[in-house]
Amino acid sequence: MMAVEVKGVSKHFGGVKALDNVSFSLRQGKTLGLVGGNGSGKTTLLNVITKMVVSNKGEVWFNDERIDTMPAYKIARLGVGRIFQTGGIFNNMTVLENLLVAANAEREEAEAVLREVDLHEKIDDKAATLSGGQMRLLEFGRVMIRNDELILLDEPFAGVSEANTKKIERVVRKLQKQGKTMILIEHDSRRIKRLCDKIIELEKGKIIREAKA
Secondary structure, three states: OEEEEEEEEEEEEOOEEEEEEEEEEEEOOOEEEEEOOOOOOHHHHHHHHOOOOOOOEEEEEEOOEEOOOOOHHHHHHOOEEEEOOOOOOOOOOEHHHHHHHHOOOOHHHHHHHHHHOOOHHHOOOEHHHOOHHHHHHHHHHHHHHOOOOEEEEEOOOOOOOHHHHHHHHHHHHHHHHOOOEEEEEOOOHHHHHHHOOEEEEEEOOEEEEEEEO
8 A cells, every 4th residue: 555645746935946846655664765965855855755745735644635735734643743853852851741742641651662762761851851863763763652653754864873863763663573664864875774765866856767676
């Protein structure tokens, strides 16, 4: 079954073509790696899928349901989660509170997720006190507690310590074993090949290469 289908999507910002007739599909439980230089359209593509920006043309489908016509909150409720390059968590809340507001979950369930992402010792700390890598792990915890089916990862390893990089990679592999579908933006070619089933390369908003990892 195809989890994601992007059909002829274009997005223009003024005279700049951020996405130019982009089409691809991704099977359920597979991981797609998005590569390309700065300004190639990678983050814009994730923004279109989650309706953070509205495409000028084209369609986006998730689990055989067209979602580009829906508001962002409905897309999220369908099980589409996002881990941002920066931000995405509530700094003034504790680590535990960040999970509890992400889903209607019990404390016991939240504690179990925090153990999975190695943040249980930080459970009562303010999120603002976490390192950059720990904040990414907390974002993973939020998509895990919501049980999102499609997870969009915008450079989750960028600026992260080696120790937290290993933890994030372990979490990604755990999600893959659970059958989650993922789209990963990443610049490290070796990591892309390790974690992804196929790779799409963008340049100036166009797909210039699509191949197995």
